[in-house]
Each structure stands twice: as C-alpha cells, then as structure tokens.
Amino acid sequence: MGTVITAANQKGGTGKTTTVANLAVYLAAYGKKVLVVDFDPQANATSTLLSPNSLSTHVYHTLVGGILPEDVIRPTGLFSLDVLPATPDLAGATIELVSLKNREFRLYDVINTVKDNYDYVLVDCPPSLGLLTLNSIVAADYVIIPVQSEYYALEGLSQLLGTIDLVNENLGRDVQVLGAVCTMFDRRNRLSRSVLKDIQRNFPGHVFDAVIPRNIALAEAPGYGKTIYQFDPTSAGANAYRYLAKEVIELTK
Numbered sequence: 001m002g003t004v005i006t007a008a009n010q011k012g013g014t015g016k017t018t019t020v021a022n023l024a025v026y027l028a029a030y031g032k033k034v035l036v037v038d039f040d041p042q043a044n045a046t047s048t049l050l051s052p053n054s055l056s057t058h059v060y061h062t063l064v065g066g067i068l069p070e071d072v073i074r075p076t077g078l079f080s081l082d083v084l085p086a087t088p089d090l091a092g093a094t095i096e097l098v099s100l101k102n103r104e105f106r107l108y109d110v111i112n113t114v115k116d117n118y119d120y121v122l123v124d125c126p127p128s129l130g131l132l133t134l135n136s137i138v139a140a141d142y143v144i145i146p147v148q149s150e151y152y153a154l155e156g157l158s159q160l161l162g163t164i165d166l167v168n169e170n171l172g173r174d175v176q177v178l179g180a181v182c183t184m185f186d187r188r189n190r191l192s193r194s195v196l197k198d199i200q201r202n203f204p205g206h207v208f209d210a211v212i213p214r215n216i217a218l219a220e221a222p223g224y225g226k227t228i229y230q231f232d233p234t235s236a237g238a239n240a241y242r243y244l245a246k247e248v249i250e251l252t253k
C-alpha cells in the first residue's frame with residue numbers, strides 16, 4: 001500500500017514544490033517506487049521532473065474527464081520515479097469541481113486507483129486553502145509542512161492545521177502531520193535560527209531533523225528542468241533532501 005504524503009502550506013514560496021521534487025528523487029534513489037502528483041496549476045513540479053513536451057492529458061483529465069491516471073502518468077527516467085503531471089488548465093478544475101458530487105474526494109479517488117503501484121505518492125499543492133489543496137489533504141495519509149525560515153513563517157499555519165482537523169472530523173479521514181520542515185535556512189542568520197526555534201516550539205516532536213539550507217543550486221536546478229540529484233548531487237541542498245528522505249522512510253515504516 002503506497003503512503004500518500006502532501007506538502008502543504010497556503011503561503012507561496014515556502015519550498016513546497018522544491019521539497020516534493022527533491023524528496024521524491026531521493027526516496028526513489030533509496031529504491032522506493034515514487035509517484036509525484038502535481039496538483040498546482042503552476043505546474044512547477046512537472047517542469048522540474050519531465051523534459052518539456054506537450055502534454056495532451058494531465059491530472060485535470062483524471063479528475064473531471066474520466067481518463068485513467070495510468071494513461072496520464074509518465075516516467076521521469078530517474079529510478080522508479082513517475083509523475084502525474086499538471087498544466088495551467090488545472091486552474092479550471094477548481095471551478096468545475098465545485099459543482100461535482102464528492103468534490104473533496106476527487107483526487108483521493110484518483111490516487112486510490114494507482115497507489116498500490118507505489119511505495120510513496122507525493123502531492124504538490126497550490127499556495128491556498130482552496131478546493132485543490134483540500135483535495136490534496138483529503139487524499140493524504142500524511143502532510144509535510146515546508147516552513148520558510150523568514151518573518152511571519154508561522155502565520156497561517158493554525159488555519160492549515162484547522163483544515164486538517166476539519167477533514168478528519170467531517171470527512172472521515174485520518175490525516176496526520178508527519179512534520180514541519182524548515183526551508184531556506186541560513187545558519188549565519190539570527191532570524192533563521194530564531195524561526196527554527198519557533199517552529200520547534202509550535203510543532204513539538206514534529207520537526208524534521210533535516211533542515212534545508214538556502215542553497216543556490218536548489219534554486220537553479222528547476223531552471224534546467226532538473227532535480228538537485230541531477231543538477232548538483234554534492235551540494236548542501238542535495239545532502240539535506242537526501243537526509244529528509246531517510247527520515248521520511250524511517251517515520252513511515
């Protein structure tokens with residue numbers, strides 16, 4: 001049975017997509033079969049993991065068009081890492097989903113049909129608490145919360161945790177917070193260190209030991225359509241995501 005992990009934080013730019021793409025490749029490097037589900041209309045996980053090609057079908061069609069996910073999923077060529085890609089058309093799904101029955105369970109149903117083929121399914125979601133994110137949370141066994149080590153990092157996290165509680169109370173799910181991961185950390189910077197402490201205070205026992213440094217290679221790799229594993233596997237960013245993958249494997253055993 002595949003473990004479904006969603007990276008969520010309704011703030012933009014906290015490292016969700018970077019975390020999904022690079023955690024995925026290192027889980028795969030550890031021999032796991034991994035599917036990345038791109039559920040953000042910005043489709044940055046897709047462009048990082050798949051070489052540019054015109055996608056005739058994508059995750060949108062599996063939600064509302066009755067297309068099977070197996071027919072849309074593509075291999076990345078990296079280990080056993082596959083992608084259920086997105087395109088900007090996914091934005092339209094938000095509007096269509098509203099009128100569908102079981103609208104919160106659309107992604108859950110799609111993932112359920114394929115998750116037995118994988119050890120891990122990682123879901124990237126948009127920076128909002130809208131219906132796409134709600135679907136991503138409902139579909140999850142676990143949520144990972146990337147938190148940027150910046151001012152206001154913790155702002156809005158109570159709404160995210162509240163949303164997870166509502167999903168569990170009202171939609172019959174049992175979604176757990178696997179942990180918060182501190183991203184874009186600069187150890188020379190006092191603010192970074194104090195934000196990490198705040199995160200640890202807010203999520204006692206639920207903060208990954210892996211701390212993702214602010215690392216230029218992590219920022220550059222997507223521009224080349226590459227994960228950090230391909231772009232600079234000895235960088236500090238690569239080491240951090242490798243370590244995060246190890247922790248995730250340990251915590252979900």
Ligand code: ADP
Binds near residue numbers: 011044219
């Ligand atoms: P989100 O998906 O939460 O909006 P992204 O993963 O897209 O956030 O990251 C936002 C921006 O910051 C991107 O340009 C990304 O390349 C960059 N970035 C993410 N993590 C790091 C990091 N650890 N070091 C440097 N740049 C990073």
Ligand code: MG
Binds near residue numbers: 016040042044124126
């Ligand atoms: Mg993103």
